[in-house]
């Protein structure tokens with residue numbers, strides 16, 4: 001039987017739906033924040049679904065986790081203190097831990113159930129929690145950032161679900177202001193920024209807010225994730241005013257990071273050419289996004 005991860009009635013993706021054939025339901029439950037579903041698909045491995053929206057699959061999670069992590073971390077010379085907002089599956093943590101310059105990794109995830117489920121069903125993602133540099137904070141990111149000392153982080157990665165439900169406030173100006181405050185001068189933010197095919201108005205709003213808030217370079221990048229609506233997802237790269245950051249060419253190329261490729265945990269998607277390519281936009285997107 002096929003599970004239609006229904007989007008028809010979801011205002012984010014009106015008029016479209018995606019189907020994956022279900023071999024076996026592995027977990028179904030509800031946290032105080034969202035419904036959680038894990039199933040074995042026929043062709044994408046295991047799939048994590050939150051409130052009916054595909055979050056990741058074994059087959060293509062590498063594209064998202066690697067790009068959202070290495071686009072910012074390879075854009076600054078030597079990232080030391082990193083913060084992850086969301087990311088409870090552990091995949092971004094796994095990717096950050098490839099950087100030997102990193103000394104501490106804070107993660108603020110609101111939903112303990114997501115962390116627990118991913119430890120059971122997605123060990124190749126939750127392995128990220130095993131890194132001794134990781135400090136887990138279960139709670140609301142806005143609260144966490146309010147208490148973070150000013151100018152703490154070299155990089156902040158917002159690995160959020162979509163801005164409907166618990167992640168709604170993660171695309172609003174006050175949130176970006178707390179991020180900017182927590183970054184050191186020249187520090188960088190990378191957040192999930194939806195699809196250029198479907199959400200250019202939301203992206204334009206975020207670009208305007210970020211240009212005002214960070215005052216350093218702000219760029220939109222994108223990558224291919226077959227199981228996300230429209231098959232692509234974007235990222236917003238923002239640099240806080242201070243030492244200039246050029247996102248387009250990795251100053252800290254992953255190929256030169258000692259030990260980045262760990263035996264048994266190879267990088268499957270990201271490389272320095274994919275980094276450069278991610279910022280190359282089709283004409284309609286240049287027109288709609290670069291003016292902002």
Ligand SMILES: NCCCN[C@H]1CC[C@H](N)CC1
Nearest residue numbers: 054055056159160161162192
């Ligand atoms: N770390 C898992 C990915 C979470 N990111 C989102 C999943 C849902 C998508 N529509 C947008 C990205």
